[in-house]
Structure formats: structure tokens, C-alpha cells
Amino acid sequence: MNPLISVIVPVFNREKSIISAVNSALNQSYSNLEVIISDDQSTDATQALIKENFSNDPRVSVLESEGKNSGRPSVARNRALRVATGEYIAFLDSDDYWEPDKLALQMEAFKSYPGLAGVCSNALKVNECGEAEGMLLNSVPTLLNLNELVKVNNVICSSVLAPTKLVFETGLFPESKKLRVGEDYATWLKLACFGDIHFIDRPLVRYTYDSSNSVRDDYHYLKEFRKMEAVFNNVADWMKSRDLEEDKIRTVKRIKLTPYPLYLIRKTINKIKRAL
Numbered sequence: 001m002n003p004l005i006s007v008i009v010p011v012f013n014r015e016k017s018i019i020s021a022v023n024s025a026l027n028q029s030y031s032n033l034e035v036i037i038s039d040d041q042s043t044d045a046t047q048a049l050i051k052e053n054f055s056n057d058p059r060v061s062v063l064e065s066e067g068k069n070s071g072r073p074s075v076a077r078n079r080a081l082r083v084a085t086g087e088y089i090a091f092l093d094s095d096d097y098w099e100p101d102k103l104a105l106q107m108e109a110f111k112s113y114p115g116l117a118g119v120c121s122n123a124l125k126v127n128e129c130g131e132a133e134g135m136l137l138n139s140v141p142t143l144l145n146l147n148e149l150v151k152v153n154n155v156i157c158s159s160v161l162a163p164t165k166l167v168f169e170t171g172l173f174p175e176s177k178k179l180r181v182g183e184d185y186a187t188w189l190k191l192a193c194f195g196d197i198h199f200i201d202r203p204l205v206r207y208t209y210d211s212s213n214s215v216r217d218d219y220h221y222l223k224e225f226r227k228m229e230a231v232f233n234n235v236a237d238w239m240k241s242r243d244l245e246e247d248k249i250r251t252v253k254r255i256k257l258t259p260y261p262l263y264l265i266r267k268t269i270n271k272i273k274r275a276l
Contacts, residue, residue: 005033005103006086006164010076011094015045017208018094019053025092026059030103033090038063038080040073074173074183081172089167091184095208096123096158102204106161109198113143117195118162118188120144120155124203136207144197146189150232155188155197159205166194171238178230189235193242 007025011018018037025035037054039047039062047064054060063079073093081089090103106119123136140154149155170190173183191197 002030002032002107003087004085005030005088005090005107005161006080006084007033007035007090007092008077008080008084009035009037009092009094010040010073010080011037011042011046011050012040012073012076013042013044013046014094015042015049017096018046019049020097021092021094022050022054022060024098024100025090026057027100028098028103029101030107033059033103034084034086035060036063036080036084037061038065038076040065040076072175072177072183074175078172078175081167084164087164088161089164090161091157093158093208097126097206097208098158099204099206102159103161105200105202105204109200110161113196113198115195116198117166117191117193118155118160118197119200120161120197121159121200121202121204123156123159123205123207125209126206127209132206133209135203140199140201142199142201144192144199146192149189149192149197153185153188154199155184156205156207157184158207160188162191166191169194174234176230176234182227182231186231186234186238189231190238193239 009018009022009025014021022035022037025033035054037050037060039050041064047062050062054062061083063083065076065079077091088107090106092098102121106121109119110116122140125133125136127133136156137154141148144154167187170187173187175183188197
């Protein structure tokens, strides 16, 4: 029998997209899966819609947070991870959508490339009106190792499939308030310490891009630098606690404070040029 995959869906106030997101997981050609929805105190119709549509589906379980909304997707993800029973973990954001053969293709990649720490893919960028705007990533290597990932995060959260054991070896998603954004990047860097992450250059995910609420467009040099500093500090501290090979620690330390200012300056200049 095929290994069980646990699909982790954190959600907060996604009444317009949560049903299609979850259905895209349930309708996978790879059928041995469980879907764990972790609601972070939604105040709209999200909870009611989940109960109405999935309360009778034994593959779906729902977790509700206690107290107020945490404001961090890592908290909701980790809550679901702690009750996951699958041999593999897949992540799906509540406003994204999977193509039907996503999980099947990723499991084939695990068979073809033994020793992988994870499999991710490209995504089709879709605006808030549902219109496709092209591929999200370009010129990404087939195998992403630690040296590649420290340069740029080419891992889309909703595309990731990884062995459960390795996800827990990373210590799960950091819940620090300093990493409200970038917490997934820290996790992928840690995951890459255990092996390569295979990139499938096909849009197996429809990535919803909301221009009115986009982290990618909310760009500011100092904010970006501080985010990267928090990410690499978190990863470096984790590496020290795990007593990992010195070369991996040096890789993160070298990148942590040197290339990013130059990279961000170039990014700012290019953004200004495009605006002219």
C-alpha cells in the first residue's frame, strides 16, 4: 500500500478559498492521504463552511486554536503537524490549489532520487480574480542543496512534500514573532541539511497572489534585511544545537551577513528601473 501523506492546511479567514483548497487535496490521484485543517480563530464563515463541506469525510480532521488568533502561520502548521500520522507531510496554504497529479508525481520523484529531503515544484501565479499570470519561478536547479537555498528561497510552501521524520528533525516551524514572515524559509534551509530538495519545474500548484495583501510586494530594504537576518540566525542556532558538520554552519554564517545587502540593493535598483 502507498504510504500515508498528511496534508497540513493552516487557515485564518479564508471563506472564499478554503473549500477549493481542501478539495484540491482530496481530489488527488494519489488517494492515501489525510487532511488536517488548523484554524487559527477565524472570524468569518471559514469554520462553518469547513463543517458544512467536510464534517462527514473521514479523511478530514479540524483543529481549532485556543484563545486569540496567533497571527503566525507557523503556530497553526505546527499544531497540525503534532497530530499528523502520515509517513510524509505536504503543506497547502488555504488560498492555494493543487493540480490533481501533484502528490503522485512527487512520490515518483522520491522513488527516482533516493535520499531526498523533500520535493517541491513550480507554481502558476494566479491573481485574486483567478486569472493566470505565468509561472512563479524561473531558472531553478533540479536539485536544491543548502548552498543553493542560502542564495535565494526557491521553495514554494504549498508545493512541499517531505518525510515526516525529517520535518520533525528540523524542530518544526519557528514560532518566534521575529519570523512571522520567513519561517518557512528557515525550515527549508534546515531540511536541506539532511539532503537535496528536488524541484519539479511544472506548475503543480496554483499560487494565489493578492496584490492588496502580498508579502512579496511589501518590500523595504531594511525590513527584508532584518527578515533574512532573523532567518539565518534561527538556522545557525539550530545547527549549533544539532552539532551539525562545520561546513554547513560556515555556509549559513558566510551568507548571513554578506551577500544579502548587495542582493537587496540590486533588487531595489531593479525595482526602481521598472517603475521608471
